[in-house]
Amino acid sequence: MRQQDEIIQILKEKGLRVTPQRFAVYANLLNRFDHPTAEEVLSDLNQDAPKSSQSTVYSSLQALCEVGLVREVLLEEGVCRYDANVAPHHHFRCRCCGAIQDIAWEDLEGIKLDKVRSQFRVESYEVTLHGSCENCQSD
Numbered sequence: 001m002r003q004q005d006e007i008i009q010i011l012k013e014k015g016l017r018v019t020p021q022r023f024a025v026y027a028n029l030l031n032r033f034d035h036p037t038a039e040e041v042l043s044d045l046n047q048d049a050p051k052s053s054q055s056t057v058y059s060s061l062q063a064l065c066e067v068g069l070v071r072e073v074l075l076e077e078g079v080c081r082y083d084a085n086v087a088p089h090h091h092f093r094c095r096c097c098g099a100i101q102d103i104a105w106e107d108l109e110g111i112k113l114d115k116v117r118s119q120f121r122v123e124s125y126e127v128t129l130h131g132s133c134e135n136c137q138s139d
Helices: 004-013 020-030 038-045 054-066
Strands: 071-076 079-083 089-094 100-104 128-131
Touching: 004 020, 020 038, 020 054, 038 054, 038 079, 071 089
Parallel strands: 089 128
Antiparallel strands: 071 079, 089 100
16 A cells, blocks of 8 residues: 555656545555446545545546556446556456456467558557456356
């Protein structure tokens, strides 16, 4: 878990004004590994008492994405999730329970980009694997 001062420093280094809501959104994402939606972040932040509005959470997420501290992850149609792990990695999504897990970049053999059609200029890629997680396999 990152310390408050470290999070404030990271936000300032990226040129972001440190507001209580922006701090809370980023701190929440840094301490999660479930790739939440904006609504899940809002719900988490407002558990005890309403502290953030939906628009504030969305604008905070957008600002964090724009400076590269958070990235949008599209693992299912029509659902945007957020991830504070911006290092290159892949994902696994369980078709049964919906759990999402990171897969280290080096755990998958690379795609042979030289085999991709020449009219494409590939700049990056991410693989999403779908199947059953360990918990759902034992059910």
